[in-house]
Amino acid sequence: MSAYNFAFLDEYAKKEIRRAILKAVAIPGYQVPYASREMPMGRGFGTGGLQLTLSLIGPGETLKVIDQGSDDSVNAVNLRHFIELVCPGIHTTTHLSEADLIQSRHRIPEIPLVERQILSLQVPYPDALVVVEASEEKRKIMHGEADYSRLLVKLYEDIVKFDEITLSHRYPTRINGHYVIDPSPIPRWDVPKMHQSAALILLGAGREKKIYAVPPYTDAEPLAFEDVAFRVEDFTDKATGQRRTCQRCGATASFLDEFTDAHSGEKVYQCSDTDFCDSVLANPELRAYLHPALKPHVHTHAHDQEGI
Amino acid sequence: MEKILEVSGLSKIFGKGCAHCIESTGPGFDTNICPHCGSVVAAHDLSFDLHRGEILGIMGESGSGKSTAVKNLYFDQLPSGGTARFFDPDFKDDTAHGRAQWDVFGLNAAERRWLRNHRFGMVYQNPTLGLNFGISAGGNIAERLLMSGLANYGGIRERAIELLRRTEVLTERMDEKPGSFSGGMQQRVQIAKALATQPPLLFLDEVTTGLDLSVQAAILDLILEIQRELHTAMIVVTHDLGVVRLLTSRVLVMKYGRVIESGLTDQILEDPQHPYTQRLVASAL
């Protein structure tokens, strides 16, 4: 691999991306255009998040790569392998606490990130307004004037039809009181974790050639109406009235993926965040752990019973 | 009553224009197309005042330029010349954007948008211009309320229902898209939407043209009732003398981009001075 520069990209490419990152941090939520390079994998496989990682990581630093919360899914494995190949001297890990840089597709980890860490999210569509306005020129004006009325109308129509806002992923979120971003296809569960995060959160769209950021300790507020609040996913089993738990580690308050058991054909539930699941297995006292940012949005049965 | 709008010398020319455009067009030349450069003089030297709560008519046949003033005031077009001043009756010191007086043709895009969303309303002849057919009738009104800063779903819904009831749209149909409504009902939704923000100034561009007579009458009646309640100042553009008689207290008569005559509506209809106005009034059915 000596034919390639460290981290695959040439130094000019890295410099341009870093400048775009600085601009994105300086204007929270603003989509900064950049010259997204062709990577040795197709668009749609995380080239945006990848370019962020490659521009930032250095020898001696530790990288974690997850896809849908899991370190060992195919895409996560391939990306990690590629980065290891072109960045000799970096470390990789599956343990969140050891990582300096976390590249992720569609999930934010269950344990809060700390100040020295950076999260790099892979984004398919950077612009929250693309669902209501086809013209990029008009969207730019709407962003500039923080005019998101047409987006809110969409939410209004949802409430009219379904009595609630039905968006599950890519929930439009207002950053620092101005720009509304598409936070990438993370579930609603993960949106509160962006609010006042200690770590820097970067979002990169390779195909759309945009970089944007939620800087540390910045407000991130999901769009809602005064009288129709933002809600996160509810993992209550309707039949029993009980909150579902992870069948592997027993966690009672984590974001769960639903699988069909290959043998029994039954539906089973397991922590989406595999590293978190491992931690709970090793330390059962973590079973009831809930990310602090989620506490205002989740009412557990224990809380209800104690009359809190 | 105090002045709300003052338009001076408004002109609009489509095309590159030349030194001869003005002097070679107009009622005396029976055209508004310049024979030298082919430019269209849609309006020249249009001046008028409007007072609070007043309904002014601008009347003319096709090609008269009657829609030009409202199109420019509502920023659908930019004028070639002239000035306009808007005196905001709702101005309060504490609003972030508001002003007591606006130089309407000297604003930047954000200021124009603010006026459009907060102080002006427009009802078009063609409902596809004033309504978003991709969202429900209630959603159209919600959009305008959201643009003006209302953020409470229940409040928005209540206000939309109130407005639709006021404009006699069946509230059971508020969640349907306007495409399934009759022409008359589409116009009512447009009126409801235009009034959502209680604008002190409303533009109505041929809003009943093309509708059945009975529907026209009902909508004109509605406009008058609402005007009485809200004291909205209005500019009504029409080619129909009946609409002028019913709605307006003053009227401008235009031909080939020029104002031929102007005056109190009853005087224009009963004692027109200009030969063209006399012909127009005499030919009313």
Added chain:
Amino acid sequence: MLQPILNVEDFSKTFYNHAQGTVIPSSHNVHLKVWPGRLTALVGPTGAGKSSVLKGIYRTYLPSSGRILFRTAAGGEVDLASAAEHVVLDLRREEIGFVTQFLYCLPRRGARDVVAEPLLERGVPLEEARHKAEALLDALNVPERLWSVPPATFSGGEKQRVNLARGLIARPRLLLLDEPTASLDPLTTDRVMGLLDGLKRDGIAMLAIFHHPELVDRIADDTVTLTPPGGSA
């Protein structure tokens, strides 16, 4: 003697029909005054231009010459012939009323609301305006069953009564009346005259054209005689 509320100086009206190329003279050299609490009647044969005088004062016709000096409630003097449009509109709304021979109204508006309109324009609350309208319609013998009906289908006499009620309701300082009892039966005519007497007592000034000389004798405090143009009888 009180000051006149209206002073018409040398008013003339001539119509120019451009299509036919004709010139039609109407009122000429009219001088008249109207005082508060008094009724001035305009008399003269048909063609003398009596209606034109009323319309010229109200500005439905543009005077061809002359001054029409009106003393406003604020104490100033306005020449109605040359006043700005919005000044005339303000005066029509607040101080000068006109009972014409024609009634234009919207197809859906009931008689009561047609009558109430001048009060509504002044900002009077709906219920109060409607009560007053009903009282007047009653005084003019318009049956209650017609109060919610649009006047478009009324008889001439019924329309005239609605017109009258509308003219009287706002109690303007100056009231112009163009043949107010033309289509009315004697009983209702009597009622109307009684109402006009009442207005006089309340200080309202009136300038009126009556189709019957007896009515002029009965109620006019002053008369002005107009002659047709060119002296033709």
